Amino acid sequence: MLRTFPEHFIRQTSDELLGLWDFVTEPERTDRARLPRAYNRRILVPSAWETMPGLENYRGKAWLRREIFGPAAGRALRLVFSGVSHTGRVHINGRFVAEHYDAFTPWEVLVPGLDAGPHEVVVEVDNSFGEHSALHLENDYYTYGGITRPVQMQEVAPLFVERLHATPRRKGSQWLLEVVVRVRNWGKAGAECDVELRADFAGGPVGRFEKVSVEPGATAELRATLGVRGVEAWSPQSPRLYTLAAAVIQDGQPVDDLVDRIGFREVKVRGKKILLNGKPIRLRGYNRHEDHPQFGCAIPIEAMMTDLQLMRDLGCNFVRTSHYPNDMRFLDLCDELGILVWEESHSRSTPFTHPRFHEQIMTNTAEMMDWHRNHPSIVIWGSLNECESQQPESVDTVAAVLGLLKELDPSRPVTFATMYAKRDLCLGLVDIVSFNLYEGWYGGQPETIGVRLKELLAWLHSDESKGGKGKPVIVSEFGGAALYGNRQPRATQWSEEYQARLLDEALRVYLNHTEVSGAAIWQFCDCRITPGHAHWGTRPRTMNNKGTVDEYRRPKLAYEAVRRRMREAAAKWDGKGAAARKKAQPSEAKKSKRKHAKA
Numbered sequence: 001m002l003r004t005f006p007e008h009f010i011r012q013t014s015d016e017l018l019g020l021w022d023f024v025t026e027p028e029r030t031d032r033a034r035l036p037r038a039y040n041r042r043i044l045v046p047s048a049w050e051t052m053p054g055l056e057n058y059r060g061k062a063w064l065r066r067e068i069f070g071p072a073a074g075r076a077l078r079l080v081f082s083g084v085s086h087t088g089r090v091h092i093n094g095r096f097v098a099e100h101y102d103a104f105t106p107w108e109v110l111v112p113g114l115d116a117g118p119h120e121v122v123v124e125v126d127n128s129f130g131e132h133s134a135l136h137l138e139n140d141y142y143t144y145g146g147i148t149r150p151v152q153m154q155e156v157a158p159l160f161v162e163r164l165h166a167t168p169r170r171k172g173s174q175w176l177l178e179v180v181v182r183v184r185n186w187g188k189a190g191a192e193c194d195v196e197l198r199a200d201f202a203g204g205p206v207g208r209f210e211k212v213s214v215e216p217g218a219t220a221e222l223r224a225t226l227g228v229r230g231v232e233a234w235s236p237q238s239p240r241l242y243t244l245a246a247a248v249i250q251d252g253q254p255v256d257d258l259v260d261r262i263g264f265r266e267v268k269v270r271g272k273k274i275l276l277n278g279k280p281i282r283l284r285g286y287n288r289h290e291d292h293p294q295f296g297c298a299i300p301i302e303a304m305m306t307d308l309q310l311m312r313d314l315g316c317n318f319v320r321t322s323h324y325p326n327d328m329r330f331l332d333l334c335d336e337l338g339i340l341v342w343e344e345s346h347s348r349s350t351p352f353t354h355p356r357f358h359e360q361i362m363t364n365t366a367e368m369m370d371w372h373r374n375h376p377s378i379v380i381w382g383s384l385n386e387c388e389s390q391q392p393e394s395v396d397t398v399a400a401v402l403g404l405l406k407e408l409d410p411s412r413p414v415t416f417a418t419m420y421a422k423r424d425l426c427l428g429l430v431d432i433v434s435f436n437l438y439e440g441w442y443g444g445q446p447e448t449i450g451v452r453l454k455e456l457l458a459w460l461h462s463d464e465s466k467g468g469k470g471k472p473v474i475v476s477e478f479g480g481a482a483l484y485g486n487r488q489p490r491a492t493q494w495s496e497e498y499q500a501r502l503l504d505e506a507l508r509v510y511l512n513h514t515e516v517s518g519a520a521i522w523q524f525c526d527c528r529i530t531p532g533h534a535h536w537g538t539r540p541r542t543m544n545n546k547g548t549v550d551e552y553r554r555p556k557l558a559y560e561a562v563r564r565r566m567r568e569a570a571a572k573w574d575g576k577g578a579a580a581r582k583k584a585q586p587s588e589a590k591k592s593k594r595k596h597a598k599a
């Protein structure tokens, strides 16, 4: 399954491509044909090939092969890949059919006209760096190789639901749901259908598009705004999910469908606050890389759940998917558990000068939003982590990427994480200002964290020219490294003691500051990095060691300090403490009543 729930009741789907495929890497090939004639290994899908003996460091091309049977008569084969790292080229019976770049966004391959088969599917996968890859490059995390997220095989009718988008909006006491359905026609002739919307928040159908006609090869985009009453809002405390489905009906019969889960919630920025359903929220949690020593980036759902449970135990309500779109199953779990998410498109200090940067970041950003926009847990869209936002010549690019986020989804605030603090030139382009602040690690001391923050906030809000005056602020990264097991009473850098002290002080400051709307520790778990780089290549163990848990999720000393600080903040801001505070503070209405009474 690509998701944690069934997405189709009418469309035929199969998980048979999850399993063993034939496999060969370029150096192990024995022929020079366009596609390999012989395969010397077997590989599991999904998996990262670095988990196989001898391929721990392999970077280059490899081929995966499987035999499949064709779809039923009158149906096209549709393959949905939720992640191939980083470039996938699909061949069916030796014929090239599709290509996709970037490990972190889903993509689909549609093949009409296949008979019952059998047919050969070959996926050429490439994880090499160079001119062809602007977003995957040597970095402070690792680009793995393989079909690293689940893939699904589907049989689709000529008219099928390609995408279903639903955006909730609050209007007084009711909700509006803006629905967009894309119906595609792969057939050779124009065709007509009705499209019915059903939801579990209503007894029967909630909408119907009649006599929709779609030209051959074209896609029709259907739009409706539904008024919805009597639903429970989605929130971290009560992550209520509903189901929305679109079905294609022809001659009175349903021929295709797509089901998604939605939540009714609204995110807004008001002055220096982020509001969820009209109430200020404070985000506390982690930056997380999809990385695990046993699985690489191909993390099984069980391990995703462990990560989320650890974050829950730590008292967090927030995760930033640094620095790329995450597996849809992870986002599904966040939806279900009520974890708030900042999802960002793929970029970390990526040079804008790379010849393919513009095209690849725009595509990645649009794909992220096309596939992930229904997740209620996603409350912030981001991109361009620590990119060149301090350079005048970069402003247009930052504006273009953030503009795309805004254009495709005006319902969520946008941001990027900057390392440039007072030198940043793009703070005017965001809804939320996000600073990566490594005070106490790359310079400074834990004790100077508070002073640095105060000074930065005073500068930011001092006048309009800074771009961020009066906007909410998130400290999007902070922390320091500790090598698991390196315990020393001297408590110097790289020791567990130092990291614990640093995080304790940082959280004391950030979680209690009324002008900080969010704090995300760098990072949840230690992660593998690309070796050899002048800067990150010097990191001990060729890992980024700033995890609160190590790569095996073993807690470091800081775990307890973080847990205590986060839980205190939870009690203060969103638990019983918050309710008690509210009670203690007279409402505006009561205050004015009292004033009048006094007068």
Ligand code: ADA
Pocket: 140, 348, 385, 386, 419, 436, 477, 522, 544, 546
């Ligand atoms: C940056 C960056 C992270 C990581 C971190 C660090 O802020 O966004 O990806 O590299 O620094 O550990 O230095």
